[in-house]
């Protein structure tokens with residue numbers, strides 16, 4: 088034991104040495120492969136430690152056990168020192184001349200292996216840390232990052248029963264995780280994968296999307312608003328063209344079976360349908376940290392041979408968002424879907440795909456002692472009668488979308504509070520609007536739609552909110568009135584009729 092702990096500590100010193108050589112440019116610079124090999128030592132050691140633990144209760148993955156209860160099962164090695172060492176190495180990946188890919192891969196792998204050994208203060212930071220690695224890792228690793236997030240780090244930091252009651256670093260960093268994914272990952276399949284993974288565990292994801300729309304980077308804004316309207320189609324006003332212009336939604340593909348290829352009857356080529364939470368079996372089955380995702384054949388084998396009881400159904404992709412209630416026994420007169428539920432108890436009636444309910448069925452299913460804990464997502468509230476914080480996000484999201492219509496130079500002028508000195512639009516704008524610019528301007532229509540849906544005209548509304556939105560609306564009108572496309576004007580006059588007069 089003492090030798091293992093000593094080697095562990097010595098290898099952490101190696102990591103530190105690699106880091107300082109890279110940072111201070113001391114030759115010979117370590118190759119990506121050298122650092123990767125050191126990291127592989129840690130992955131293997133950690134897996135061995137997990138294998139040696141006689142019994143790991145499955146509660147480790149379903150309840151938030153106290154740090155000392157969970158960590159007392161493991162031998163004392165310098166886990167937090169390794170955490171710091173690996174975080175440093177993430178920073179130097181762009182400086183590595185050769186072997187960036189293999190280094191990135193081994194960083195992701197070691198973080199997955201390390202996760203069960205970390206106290207929550209450190210563990211809860213991992214989703215954001217791994218998501219921000221997207222900014223420095225080679226593009227070819229994007230899908231590995233997303234897989235690690237969705238199959239490992241997000242479930243073990245957010246997949247607890249009480250996660251929606253007690254905020255912590257992991258719950259509060261979800262908008263940042265989403266923003267990094269929208270910003271740096273090019274494949275829209277990965278956007279929906281991370282978003283649905285979060286939707287299956289955390290309530291109020293709409294608020295995260297609204298905050299990205301309101302305050303996020305321009306690149307992240309387009310996926311955020313498109314996905315908001317995709318998963319909440321009730322936000323569309325009736326009879327508008329729903330074809331998306333800036334963004335193509337794409338459904339995600341569940342991970343393949345993770346059991347060892349030799350053992351899996353399908354050689355690991357078939358989609359996983361269940362996740363095994365029994366750590367000892369999960370480790371035995373694959374050369375990877377638990378939990379283990381398994382195909383249906385492997386699930387049968389595991390159940391028969393190991394008497395494994397900790398197999399949970401995986402939530403399947405939410406590819407077709409039904410506009411109406413999907414409850415087979417729905418007797419409601421208004422069947423428009425108003426709620427999407429991701430809870431196991433509800434989705435098993437829908438082949439484990441998330442299920443959409445009308446307002447009445449939502450009440451029947453969820454307003455009782457059991458259903459109340461389901462993770463479901465309801466329609467957004469109207470801006471005038473909701474909590475102050477959600478009102479803030481809706482207002483800022485609408486304003487941020489309407490601003491998209493302004494020419495960049497002008498947007499800056501308005502934001503800097505400078506006086507606008509310019510001639511009529513057709514003088515300075517004609518001809519220099521790129522196609523992309525027009526495309527971005529069209530993002531502003533989502534702002535109008537949110538306005539129509541969430542800010543209906545009423546007496547006694549919050550004057551400050553109303554004033555800000557109206558001021559922005561006039562600027563939007565000013566910016567779009569001369570666009571060749573007539574759509575905005577049609578929308579605006581519609582809005583005038585319904586709310587301004």
Ligand SMILES: [Zn+2]
Pocket residue numbers: 344345346351352353354355381382383384385
């Ligand atoms: Zn399999």
Ligand SMILES: [Zn+2]
Pocket residue numbers: 363364365368369389395396397398
């Ligand atoms: Zn199992």
Ligand SMILES: [Zn+2]
Pocket residue numbers: 412413414417418419422444445446447448449
């Ligand atoms: Zn219904």
Ligand SMILES: [Zn+2]
Pocket residue numbers: 428429430432433452453458461462463
């Ligand atoms: Zn439910």
